[in-house]
Amino acid sequence: MDENSVKNALKELRKVIKKRNFKQSIELVISFKDIDMSKTAKLEQYINLPSGKSKPSKICALVGNESADSVTSADNVILSSEFNKYTEKSKIKKLARQYDYFIAQADMMPLIAQTFGRYFGPINKMPSPKAGCVVPARTNIAPIVSRLRNTVQIVANKTPFFMCGVGNESHKDEELIKNILSVLSAAENTLPNGRNNMGKIYLKSTMSKAVRV
Numbered sequence: 001m002d003e004n005s006v007k008n009a010l011k012e013l014r015k016v017i018k019k020r021n022f023k024q025s026i027e028l029v030i031s032f033k034d035i036d037m038s039k040t041a042k043l044e045q046y047i048n049l050p051s052g053k054s055k056p057s058k059i060c061a062l063v064g065n066e067s068a069d070s071v072t073s074a075d076n077v078i079l080s081s082e083f084n085k086y087t088e089k090s091k092i093k094k095l096a097r098q099y100d101y102f103i104a105q106a107d108m109m110p111l112i113a114q115t116f117g118r119y120f121g122p123i124n125k126m127p128s129p130k131a132g133c134v135v136p137a138r139t140n141i142a143p144i145v146s147r148l149r150n151t152v153q154i155v156a157n158k159t160p161f162f163m164c165g166v167g168n169e170s171h172k173d174e175e176l177i178k179n180i181l182s183v184l185s186a187a188e189n190t191l192p193n194g195r196n197n198m199g200k201i202y203l204k205s206t207m208s209k210a211v212r213v
Contacts, residue, residue: 051175
């Protein structure tokens with residue numbers, strides 16, 4: 001996908017965005033073609049947006065007590081001694097909604113899966129090694145947290161499309177274009193047959209109709 005096509009689509013999108021009382025997110029939708037998702041394993045990739053997200057990611061660390069001092073850069077820390085507080089479905093679901101990424105201590109993963117996996121798994125919130133979210137004990141996670149602040153996930157599990165935020169309406173066009181091109185490149189590299197599996201591509205805001213790229 002060339003930069004001019006993205007630039008023109010963004011220009012058209014600006015025309016159809018109606019002013020609201022909040023900053024609307026800008027979303028990218030990439031449909032698939034010539035791929036049977038019922039026979040394809042989950043497609044997943046993480047992309048660091050060069051111009052940043054509409055809102056920085058919120059991050060929670062799930063670690064053993066011995067790692068408490070090395071994970072203070074996370075927005076919230078839940079130590080293994082506190083896992084027993086999360087037995088209610090509603091409490092775990094609320095936790096999953098509050099944070100974009102969970103960083104886990106590697107040797108805690110079996111206990112994390114047992115405690116949170118039933119509810120984190122279906123909404124793609126389990127700590128992901130691919131995103132660098134599974135670390136050894138006592139790892140200083142500050143660099144990981146910094147990277148994740150502006151990282152988005154594209155995922156397709158039986159659904160024939162990727163969709164993710166690429167910024168908000170207050171971003172400059174050139175900033176959004178950089179983010180969009182980064183996601184498109186990652187999507188192409190993630191699909192089995194690359195560009196040949198990419199169908200129609202759209203941009204939309206939170207409340208607007210979609211504009212084809």
